[in-house]
Amino acid sequence: MPMVKTIEWLPDKVRIIDQIRLPTEKVFIDCYNHGDIARIIREMNIRGAPAIGVAAAMGIALAAKASAKTDYQEFLAEIEEISDCLAATRPTAVNLFWALDKMKQYILDNQAKPIAEIKKGLIALAVQIHDEDIKACQAMGRHGAELLPDETFILTHCNAGALATAGYGTALGVIRAAHELGKIKMVYVDETRPYLQGSRLTAWEMTEENIPATLITDNMAGFFMSKDVINAVVVGADRIAANGDVANKIGTYMVAVLAKRHRIPFYVAAPLSTIDLTKANGGEIPIEERNQREVSHVKDIQLAPDNVGIANPAFDITPSELITAIITEKGAVFPPFTKNLARIVNE
Amino acid sequence: MPMVKTIEWLPDKVRIIDQIRLPTEKVFIDCYNHGDIARIIREMNIRGAPAIGVAAAMGIALAAKASAKTDYQEFLAEIEEISDCLAATRPTAVNLFWALDKMKQYILDNQAKPIAEIKKGLIALAVQIHDEDIKACQAMGRHGAELLPDETFILTHCNAGALATAGYGTALGVIRAAHELGKIKMVYVDETRPYLQGSRLTAWEMTEENIPATLITDNMAGFFMSKDVINAVVVGADRIAANGDVANKIGTYMVAVLAKRHRIPFYVAAPLSTIDLTKANGGEIPIEERNQREVSHVKDIQLAPDNVGIANPAFDITPSELITAIITEKGAVFPPFTKNLARIVNE
Numbered sequence: 043m044p045m046v047k048t049i050e051w052l053p054d055k056v057r058i059i060d061q062i063r064l065p066t067e068k069v070f071i072d073c074y075n076h077g078d079i080a081r082i083i084r085e086m087n088i089r090g091a092p093a094i095g096v097a098a099a100m101g102i103a104l105a106a107k108a109s110a111k112t113d114y115q116e117f118l119a120e121i122e123e124i125s126d127c128l129a130a131t132r133p134t135a136v137n138l139f140w141a142l143d144k145m146k147q148y149i150l151d152n153q154a155k156p157i158a159e160i161k162k163g164l165i166a167l168a169v170q171i172h173d174e175d176i177k178a179c180q181a182m183g184r185h186g187a188e189l190l191p192d193e194t195f196i197l198t199h200c201n202a203g204a205l206a207t208a209g210y211g212t213a214l215g216v217i218r219a220a221h222e223l224g225k226i227k228m229v230y231v232d233e234t235r236p237y238l239q240g241s242r243l244t245a246w247e248m249t250e251e252n253i254p255a256t257l258i259t260d261n262m263a264g265f266f267m268s269k270d271v272i273n274a275v276v277v278g279a280d281r282i283a284a285n286g287d288v289a290n291k292i293g294t295y296m297v298a299v300l301a302k303r304h305r306i307p308f309y310v311a312a313p314l315s316t317i318d319l320t321k322a323n324g325g326e327i328p329i330e331e332r333n334q335r336e337v338s339h340v341k342d343i344q345l346a347p348d349n350v351g352i353a354n355p356a357f358d359i360t361p362s363e364l365i366t367a368i369i370t371e372k373g374a375v376f377p378p379f380t381k382n383l384a385r386i387v388n389e
Numbered sequence: 390m391p392m393v394k395t396i397e398w399l400p401d402k403v404r405i406i407d408q409i410r411l412p413t414e415k416v417f418i419d420c421y422n423h424g425d426i427a428r429i430i431r432e433m434n435i436r437g438a439p440a441i442g443v444a445a446a447m448g449i450a451l452a453a454k455a456s457a458k459t460d461y462q463e464f465l466a467e468i469e470e471i472s473d474c475l476a477a478t479r480p481t482a483v484n485l486f487w488a489l490d491k492m493k494q495y496i497l498d499n500q501a502k503p504i505a506e507i508k509k510g511l512i513a514l515a516v517q518i519h520d521e522d523i524k525a526c527q528a529m530g531r532h533g534a535e536l537l538p539d540e541t542f543i544l545t546h547c548n549a550g551a552l553a554t555a556g557y558g559t560a561l562g563v564i565r566a567a568h569e570l571g572k573i574k575m576v577y578v579d580e581t582r583p584y585l586q587g588s589r590l591t592a593w594e595m596t597e598e599n600i601p602a603t604l605i606t607d608n609m610a611g612f613f614m615s616k617d618v619i620n621a622v623v624v625g626a627d628r629i630a631a632n633g634d635v636a637n638k639i640g641t642y643m644v645a646v647l648a649k650r651h652r653i654p655f656y657v658a659a660p661l662s663t664i665d666l667t668k669a670n671g672g673e674i675p676i677e678e679r680n681q682r683e684v685s686h687v688k689d690i691q692l693a694p695d696n697v698g699i700a701n702p703a704f705d706i707t708p709s710e711l712i713t714a715i716i717t718e719k720g721a722v723f724p725p726f727t728k729n730l731a732r733i734v735n736e
Contacts, residue, residue: 261640
């Protein structure tokens, strides 16, 4: 993988590439404690559902390493408090809560061990969550690439790439794997307002690996679909409900509606950790409302008049009826999703 | 009308408000000859189908005023050459060609008059095209406002406002008239990438007149429609084909598809000069491809990596089956559009 590392566990710190400064600057941020990790998640120096799950796990590992507690219950209470703080950074992506639960469960399962051992185990688990995420992305890539035609002209929205995961990517993992098979003729990259994950991050990942890409504004997707130059769509997911409804970056729903009208297959690539069987449908998934300034400004340039109202929901819900298949590390899941998602999660 | 004047004929020049600098700066540009006019149309200091029609007419008036020709045929030839130059500035909006044709027809119809009289007549005609555009917008406003419910939550895309016309606006004329009737509860304003006519211009027009407005990114339209908070859509048009297909700002098609899915009425407001019966359907309307830099940069800030491909079609085609009604100065036209558009144009 020629990509820079999205997030890396180093002996005394966690290093991430600052996704706010990409693509014009490659700057790394070193995080020394869980407070640093909470800040980079909240401020979106790191983003993408799987990536923030990994970051949260590493935040717990940093906190455990630094803990002065010698009593198990006190140690557990301290980590639980820090876990709540990390959980409060962003509400929609379920991988964050999934990773924090996994870390906590490890502490509960290893009560008999000395604290020093538990600390080592938590660090090893955070690294394992990181490594398994890359493997899951590679598996998703293989499963997804099989579904694509020999000459693929594919649209993607937002960045579900190496930068959104520990590496390789979910939606972009599918594109990478298809590219390795020689199938990718063109990747249409939605710029993805307001945060521009498409133009800043996905376009950068594609150019870094010489995968043919055309950047478009979000409102051009329908134009190119109507010209019959797109034959597949693949996106990531921040949370998938039990019925297959998908929460993903704002604008995903629009792409899915257009794809349906033009009979273009619409694929969602996400690890099993993104599936939340406790939510019956997409209506139960909380949608984050972010700062108005993301819409009114690009860096210091003001785009809108003072005093206009602004809305900034960061995600939307794509109903499962618009989804052709959900591609996981265990294979592609087709409708009926309620039955087939439950089966793949529980098997 | 408390709005600034979009374009104004002054004794020795044409004055426009520079739409590139809005909303943070109110700067006027004075045009002294047809070359200045061609430049401000091409560079989009003035934009909007009816407004560039008015600008082109005033460009011909400036050229006529400055002409040293004393021979009718030489005068006609000079104006025809200048007309071709103005016609080459932008390809999609038909109002540009309509206004130039009208100016030329005046010269042909008044061959018997002295050149000095023809010059005066051309200036008077340019001013008349300007004034009639405002009246047409006001009439569209009245006809359109009648179609809207008592509590209107309306989405608009791009800027089909006072700034896109001689004044009052087409789509925003409908919104202004409905606001005067107390019907407007909320205007959802698509920011309209890449040129940001929504955030920079429409949001500004709404705040200037205290019409309640919420700015959203283009990819949020589906989210708000799915929340049932939008009950009407109104947009302008750059050209309407004989069958009712509408060329309008890129992204209009996407909004129309979403409106259809959510059973929200989709209205197009445009003067009769926008209807081009010589084009059987939208497929025959030329679509302008603009500079890649509009997508890759916001002012001097680079949003995308070097070397990524970029597409920038400035318009798309909304098929007539997605359109509820086309609102003209002579009233609203409903399907079947082929029959009803021909009738209203020719009556």
